[in-house]
Amino acid sequence: AVTMSCGLAKQGMLPVVAVYSTFLQRAYDMLIHDAAMGNLHVVFAVDRAGLVGADGATHHGAFDPCYLRTVPHMKVFSPASTEELRKTLHYAVYQTEGPAAVRYPRGGNGCYRDCILEDTILRKGDDVTIVSYGPMICEAVDAARILAQQGIEAEIVKLWQLAPLDLNLVEESVRKTGRLLVLEECVSSGCLGQESAARLAQSGELHPRIRLLNLGEEFVTHGSVPQLHSLLGLDGKSVANTAKELIGFEERTT
Numbered sequence: 001a002v003t004m005s006c007g008l009a010k011q012g013m014l015p016v017v018a019v020y021s022t023f024l025q026r027a028y029d030m031l032i033h034d035a036a037m038g039n040l041h042v043v044f045a046v047d048r049a050g051l052v053g054a055d056g057a058t059h060h061g062a063f064d065p066c067y068l069r070t071v072p073h074m075k076v077f078s079p080a081s082t083e084e085l086r087k088t089l090h091y092a093v094y095q096t097e098g099p100a101a102v103r104y105p106r107g108g109n110g111c112y113r114d115c116i117l118e119d120t121i122l123r124k125g126d127d128v129t130i131v132s133y134g135p136m137i138c139e140a141v142d143a144a145r146i147l148a149q150q151g152i153e154a155e156i157v158k159l160w161q162l163a164p165l166d167l168n169l170v171e172e173s174v175r176k177t178g179r180l181l182v183l184e185e186c187v188s189s190g191c192l193g194q195e196s197a198a199r200l201a202q203s204g205e206l207h208p209r210i211r212l213l214n215l216g217e218e219f220v221t222h223g224s225v226p227q228l229h230s231l232l233g234l235d236g237k238s239v240a241n242t243a244k245e246l247i248g249f250e251e252r253t254t
Contacts, residue, residue, distance in 0.1 A: 002042075003030050016045055021062075031074070041096070045102055047104060063186065074099050112137045122158045125155035170200075171200065179243075183214075193214060213233060
């Protein structure tokens with residue numbers, strides 16, 4: 001399907017490949033040598049990105065943020081609401097060039113229902129920076145709400161485009177808070193949090209305290225998405241607890 005779409009793009013068409021994240025892994029070679037090397041305008045609608053719950057361990061989209069961002073010329077977008085998905089897909093088809101991927105989860109809206117087609121600060125705060133994207137924005141918002149009840153103000157940086165990755169907003173926020181927590185539904189190796197930490201270290205100017213919350217190194221088991229979030233420490237309550245550890249909340253209150 002990927003190779004055929006590249007042939008269509010070579011003939012001037014605008015192909016969209018609709019495929020599960022876990023199945024697109026099988027076409028990694030074609031993504032590189034057929035789509036990216038020719039810089040062909042093919043759009044990949046990457047369904048089941050992140051945890052999928054009842055479909056089981058084989059269907060979790062745990063790798064796409066990592067492998068897609070390694071492909072030269074690939075643009076990767078991660079909308080966080082249904083409306084944002086609709087407009088991002090239109091943007092990817094009609095307003096970009098070269099290969100582009102739009103990743104989205106199984107299911108519909110969570111608490112976040114706005115449509116902001118750019119990286120943005122959803123919530124301002126001075127104590128800790130929480131960076132996330134896609135549906136995990138809802139867990140970040142929930143964590144910030146819990147923290148606010150305890151007098152901790154979290155700043156939420158919502159990323160929309162994962163590749164090429166622009167960390168300007170993240171750097172600006174971390175300069176203020178001195179603490180960075182990156183929340184994402186993907187394996188840890190090659191995750192966006194690792195790249196963010198590396199870039200901040202390479203700048204030589206910022207030395208924040210950092211925590212990366214993700215799916216870890218193992219395959220994720222079967223279970224509902226809320227169950228798995230709780231198991232893996234990715235639900236709002238767990239994220240809030242990790243943020244408190246990061247800022248030394250108990251020490252500060254004594």
